[in-house]
Amino acid sequence: MRLTCPLCGERDRREFYYYGAEDYLRRPGEGAPLADWDDYLHLRDNPAGVTKDLWYHEAGCAQWLLVTRNTVTHEISGVELVAGRKE
Helix, strand or coil: CEEEECCCEEEEHHHCEEEEECCCCCCCCCCCCHHHHHHHHHCCCCCCCEEEEEEECCCCCCCEEEEEEECCCCCEEEEEECCCCCC
8 A cells, every 4th residue: 555645745655653543542531441541542443435544654654644545445536635744
């Protein structure tokens, strides 16, 4: 699979670190039951179809990217920066 980084251009996916699906910010709150933390840390959905995933360009520009892709066809339909580039 190849991703097109908005800053670096087309790259092999091995340059990137996959962080997770779009629910990556849904952490249990302070004081949440241990079962909620167990679910958050160990249970993952495995959706078939279009997803939005967070990727980190580890071997490139060190930017966080939001990648829209189809898990069935492996088609990448969008890659965007999560935050503005800092110089």
